[in-house]
Amino acid sequence: MEKCEPKDCLRSLRCVSSGGEALSINNVLDFAQFAHDKCQFYNWYGPAECTEAASKYLISGNESKQGHLPIGRPIPNVYIYILDDYLQHVIPDIQIGDIVIGGSGVFAGYTDELLTHQVLIDVDGKLCYRTGDLGRLNIESGQIEFKGRRDYQVKLRGQRIELTEIESTILEATDWVQNCVVVIQIDEESLSSLVAHVMVKTEDDRLNETVVDYCRQHLPFYMVPSMWSFVDHLPINDNGKIDRKRLPRVSHNRHQDEVITPRTELEEQLQLIFAQAFHMPLDGIDVTLSFELLGGTSLGIIHALSMIRSQIYEGVDVNLLLTYSSIRRLAVKLESLRLCENASNRPAEDSKITLSYPKPCLAIETAGIFVLGVIGSSIAKPLDK
Structure with missing residues (x-):
């Protein structure tokens, strides 16, 4: 169809139904340009154990930022319940x-x-x-929202993570993303990491950063994948679903062939620190990539923070690392902070007055990251067990 003019393709088509896999609005919009203006698109839901179909949703085209589309309402002679672990009805919305x-x-x-x-x-x-499957009833629309598989709930470093929630956030980041899947990958040292495999229309490093930044802004830090793979297709099994077993292993900086090296002494210091904190070879640390794309974890960030305080600048806090989230950006900020501190210390030295600054407490900040992550997760799903 890509070789045809959009107005000439499938002009006689009046109805398209999709089922068997979670559907995003981006997939629908890509296909709709080849169909008739009055063509209707349906998202069907139902496992084979229930004779294929149990609910349907008529797509309006206005669901641009919903990630996966709703699965709609039950069809005639079908009942759908959303229950907790004790088979009690959950609170809608x-x-x-x-x-x-x-x-x-x-x-x-x-x-x-x-x-x-x-x-x-x-x-x-x-x-x-x-x-x-997991779902939630939207009271305002009366539609059931698909929230992933119970199988895809994982625990990583003590935090319960819903992989489909991360996938939905990635899909919302930009229309340039066509599909994605997030998995847990275990490396040679038995360390577990979140890995995002993102199917995109075209590869573009700037858009890659856009996706990562969007996830950083809309997800708790521990839910942001530490490794990313941007590809033009994902493996599919015989049933037309994404084959998670055939997903390739992802290594650090897989999406970028050329590694940008330090240009200042401070960047060299930071590069060495983050190579040690993230357990990576020094020549694999790109000073322009965000810490998430480098493969950073919350524990790695805390380790790097401790070394930066002891070796470079004692007054740095964790918010600085999260805000200036690449070695180059962090180096520029640290240099300006050191210059400001030196300027403010000169009068104090002349008048022989000793200035003391409160030292940040690493233990408190570590606990703070955990508490903020829990609060952020509870706000997103207040009563989710």
């Missing part, structure tokens, strides 16, 4: 729960009786299927 489907389409069971007992449950006297 606030809580996320398990999507449970009942009605005439529910299957009789698997050949494995044990597995059947795990997924087929009784809700209000009706035989229902526990999908393993």
Whole structure:
């Protein structure tokens, strides 16, 4: 279709239905330019255990910043419940729960009786299927929002992370992103890291930084992936879904061949510090990349902060590293802070007055990062368990 003029392609098409995989508005808009103006697009939802379809959503085209599209409302003769771990109804708009489907389409069971007992449950006297998907009911629109798989909830350094929440944020960052998947990758030293595989229309380092910056602004720090892969396609299995098992391992700076080297002595000092803090080879540290793209973690940032205080400037705090999030930007800021401090100290030396500054407490700041992360997560999902 890319070789055709948009106005000439699929002009007779009046309805398009999508199912089997979470759908984003960007995918719809890319396809809609080839279809008739009055063509309707539907997002269908339903597992095979419920005879394929359980709900549908008519796409309006105004869902530009919603990430994945809603899955809509139940079709006739189907019941959809959103329940907690105790099979109680969750609070709409606030809580996320398990999507449970009942009605005439529910299957009789698997050949494995044990597995059947795990997924087929009784809700209000009706035989229902526990999908393993997570959802939330939007009261204002009356639509059910798909919130990912229970399988994709992970724990990383004590924090519970919903991988699909990160994926939705990445999709919202720019129309240039077509699809994405976030996984946990374990390296040779048994350290776990969040890795984002992002499918883009064209590779552009400036747009890469735009995506990372957007995630940094809209996600708690511990949920921002530490490694990124920007590619033109993602592996697909026989069912047309993203094949997570075939995703390639990502190494630091995979998306950039040329590493920008230091141009000042201070940048060289910082490069050495972050190479040690992030457990990376010195020649792999690009001074212009953000710490997230370099592979930085919250623990790595704290380690770097401690070394910067002991070797370069004692008054630096963690907010400075999060705001000036590359070695080059941080070096410029630290140089200006040192110049200001030297200028302010000159009169004090002349009058023999000793100025004392309160020293930042690393333990308090570390605890502060954890508390802010928990608060930020609770604000986003106040009653989510």
